[in-house]
Amino acid sequence: MATESALRFGAQTDEMTSLLRIVNMVRTGEAMTRPEIGRVTGLGRGVVTQRVDYAIQLGYLEDGEFGPSSGGRAPRTLRFRGERGTIIICALGALHIHVGVAALDGDLIDQTHRKWDIARGPADTLAAAMEMIDGLLERTPADSVWGVAVGIPGPVDFDSGRPVAPPIMPGWNGFDIRRGFEQRYGAPVWVDNDVNLLAFGERARRRDEIPDLIYCKVGSGIGAGLISRGRIHRGVNGAAGDIGHVRVRDSDALCRCGKIGCLEAVAGGWALVRDAKIAIAEGAGGFLAARSAAGEDPTPEMIARAAENGDALAISLIQRAARDVGESIAALVNMFNPGTIIIGGAVAAAGELFLAEVRQRVYELSLPLATRDLHIVQSMDDPREPLRGGADMVREQLFDVTFPRWFAEGRPARIEVPVPA
Numbered sequence: 001m002a003t004e005s006a007l008r009f010g011a012q013t014d015e016m017t018s019l020l021r022i023v024n025m026v027r028t029g030e031a032m033t034r035p036e037i038g039r040v041t042g043l044g045r046g047v048v049t050q051r052v053d054y055a056i057q058l059g060y061l062e063d064g065e066f067g068p069s070s071g072g073r074a075p076r077t078l079r080f081r082g083e084r085g086t087i088i089i090c091a092l093g094a095l096h097i098h099v100g101v102a103a104l105d106g107d108l109i110d111q112t113h114r115k116w117d118i119a120r121g122p123a124d125t126l127a128a129a130m131e132m133i134d135g136l137l138e139r140t141p142a143d144s145v146w147g148v149a150v151g152i153p154g155p156v157d158f159d160s161g162r163p164v165a166p167p168i169m170p171g172w173n174g175f176d177i178r179r180g181f182e183q184r185y186g187a188p189v190w191v192d193n194d195v196n197l198l199a200f201g202e203r204a205r206r207r208d209e210i211p212d213l214i215y216c217k218v219g220s221g222i223g224a225g226l227i228s229r230g231r232i233h234r235g236v237n238g239a240a241g242d243i244g245h246v247r248v249r250d251s252d253a254l255c256r257c258g259k260i261g262c263l264e265a266v267a268g269g270w271a272l273v274r275d276a277k278i279a280i281a282e283g284a285g286g287f288l289a290a291r292s293a294a295g296e297d298p299t300p301e302m303i304a305r306a307a308e309n310g311d312a313l314a315i316s317l318i319q320r321a322a323r324d325v326g327e328s329i330a331a332l333v334n335m336f337n338p339g340t341i342i343i344g345g346a347v348a349a350a351g352e353l354f355l356a357e358v359r360q361r362v363y364e365l366s367l368p369l370a371t372r373d374l375h376i377v378q379s380m381d382d383p384r385e386p387l388r389g390g391a392d393m394v395r396e397q398l399f400d401v402t403f404p405r406w407f408a409e410g411r412p413a414r415i416e417v418p419v420p421a
């Protein structure tokens, strides 16, 4: 019966459009009762009732509590049945795997992580990630997986889900990341850059605004995620925001991408580790030197912490990195005019020390108009952020992009790679 009416709706696109709109209104909280839906959409009472009944029949909505009365009988609220499906998120970093399971409303249900070197290649890495995901699904059985988000630390062609010449991921170029996840979990898979997931996480946090923001991650590597009018900007080839490999002035440092003078090669965490080791070898003292003498090599996290605690070598490394990052961000600010810049990552964990220097460079080098309403803030630095962002990215793909294609089935098509519109 559902199929019959689905066909009917498929043929009548106006009906279907209003139906999708109604489900999404309840899902996002834009309208929660039948009378509210009528007011917002301008549809008549009979039409609203019929659409809502059909959405209930397909399993998307159900009747909830009675809402506040506006004089007469209180209308019943509707609720979106977010528990009907789950979203799997697999966030791969350069040196770790972080996986999670979220409900359709974006709430993270469970998560786990482990250290892992992504240079071990796609086959081993994805097998390890899936083993972790299977462990989560054993703990939190999910009836039905509706979508999978995969984040990787490199550029991605979003339409095909394949990495594009990722500088720190040998063996991953062009690898079909989607296929294995699709086969294992029977759900559509979307692959995105890891910093884009962080930007999505920030967007999810700012539900009530339509943000123009840049998320800049200064970890071992450096990258940025751009959100314009609430939408991610990936660029034609998925390379948008890859500021780590833009050339900075007066540098001849060799980058791990093979080029000379990249931002990352002077300001990325790995570059700071390199420079800390050189300084220590040349006789620098202090906390980092003492750790090093005790057999502990510096890490980006250690340098950030040492800087916060007043170590002179660490402070000079962090401040220099912040100046270079600030200069690159200033160029983005002039071009993109964001309202907010969020700075995250292990190097930026040095906090105000890093942020103050970035702010100063950005205000110095940007056009006054572009910085009039600009806020530069530190990220929450919550390790769950890429998971929340991945869930948000999948929710967008499911309900804003591909919904018309699978709506009548009651859940996303099992093994179907959504084709770009």
Ligand SMILES: [Zn+2]
Residues within 6 Å of the ligand: 244, 245, 255, 256, 257, 258, 259, 262, 264, 265
């Ligand atoms: Zn580079």
